[in-house]
Amino acid sequence: MTRKVTRRRVVYIPGYDPIHPRRYRELYRKEGAAQAAISGYEIALQAGQGGGTYGWQVTGRIDGVETRTDVEVLVWSDIVRDSMGQSIPATYVALARTAWVYIGSGALWRLMRLRKGPVIAALYPVAFLILQLFVAIGLGWGAGALANAAMAATGLDIAAPWTGMVLALGVAVAALRWFKARDNRFFAYYLMHDYAFSARSRGANPPELEARMAVFGDAIAGALSGEVDEVLVVGHSSGAHIAVSVLADLIRAGRVPEDGPELSFLSLGQVVPMVAFLPGADRLRADLRYLSEQDVLSWVDVTAPGDGCAFALCDPVAVSGQAGPGKLWPLVISAAFTQTLSPERWRALRWRFFRLHFQYLCAFDRVGDYDYFRITAGPMTLGARFADRQPSKSRIEAPVSKYKSVAA
Known part of the structure; x- marks a missing residue:
């Protein structure tokens, strides 16, 4: 019994x-x-x-x-909070490094052979952070162009190029900060730091x-x-x-x-x-x-x-x-x-x-x-x-990983 x-x-x-x-x-x-x-x-x-x-x-x-x-x-x-406490530029560096680790090692393609859902979840922060960057650049460029046009119209076009550049940079930075401040809705920074945490040491703790x-x-x-x-x-x-x-x-x-x-x-x-x-x-x-x-x-x-x-x-x-x-x-x-x-x-x-x-x-x-x-x-x-429970018939058991080496 x-x-x-x-x-x-x-x-x-x-x-x-x-x-x-x-x-x-x-x-x-x-x-x-x-x-x-x-x-x-x-x-x-x-x-x-x-x-x-x-x-x-x-x-x-x-x-x-x-x-x-x-x-x-x-x-x-x-430990999680410390790993997430990175600046916006550092996050984009981590994005590039993490993408390189998963793509360059071939792990990403192997993972896609298992389940596409978690791979899509992994690609989401990459895509959304890049989208944020392009939106920020676009808003900055637009603000700079408008400033240049306004300065030219008022005859102050000598200072316009520098004014436009400073304004463009300020708007772009403000847009990126706006996105980051609302990451509790987007989860892009959160997920990026999650995957970067493992990729930083290529899978080692x-x-x-x-x-x-x-x-x-x-x-x-x-x-x-x-x-x-x-x-x-x-x-x-x-x-x-x-x-x-x-x-x-x-x-x-x-x-x-x-x-x-x-x-x-x-x-x-x-x-x-x-x-x-x-x-x-x-x-x-x-x-x-x-x-x-x-x-x-x-x-x-x-x-x-x-x-x-x-x-x-x-x-x-x-x-x-x-x-x-x-x-x-x-x-x-x-x-x-x-x-x-x-x-x-x-x-x-x-x-x-x-x-x-x-x-x-x-x-x-x-x-x-x-x-x-x-x-x-x-x-x-x-x-x-669960002594009498049979495993799920639809489970996946194929040895998909490219890397099979183990610690001594």
Whole structure:
């Protein structure tokens, strides 16, 4: 008989997100209440225990069992903010460098063979930032031309060329600043810095991230030493590939106790190929292969074709060319937005691409076997919940990556 979970630790690793982690608590509170009302169970939140970390406590009463869950968000938003704190000229330099890395390495063409949605999402900031530059130049040129014409008409055309040039530059700079100030609507700078963050080291982790990942490993090791039934690591978006490496390091170092809690890994909306397909991602590729062969954890990968920002149903191990004979994980399944969201809800969200990328953390009004709140606050371990679940028939497992080298 499967052991019921009455105590759980959830360790959540966000994606490339500069926002304070309180947004995840508020999202969990709001969406958990909505899912509970739909599904007929109870979820209650209260403040976490503190201790220098950010999190909250959840009490779930699901299927007749009360489960207490401590949720901790592993924060790297400060690293994200630092990487985004670049001037407008520096952003355009990063654009050129990132485009060169993905195009010159051949990674872009390989990624297009998997899913076009996330590739379009990657090309969007490039195209929109270039469009912004042309609009700014056009406005500046027009302002300069008008100034020259006005100066000539008044007989002050001796100073007109310089006046026009200064005005043109000022208008162009003002236009670029206007676009950047409204990036919370356009997301062009945000996405550009996201892709540039990985491309800067051609797929290798920057030193500041490696240092933070070691801290994350200590946090998970600490959770595994506690008196809980399950330690569930959740990695969303870019947080998924960070979690892969953190967990691989933890297992290699023998920090997963044999008689400890169940170790589970839930990757959501992953974009692993965006990094694993780059030439310098030897560490990540090695970690993917290693983690996929470990029987000390359960790994379930959830994506959805309706999420245009994720590599939906692409087995991150297999497509990266790291599926060895001992491969056990991940179990690749679909959240199937078109089936688990009502037609009305789907129509409301269909073109809200960034909102859909977070749907894995939200309520479904026609929920299927994937329910984030049953997984995080319910009485079953991740492995037990999906023990009889077959992988999605439409998953992609072809080894598409050009680069298959791994770290020693």
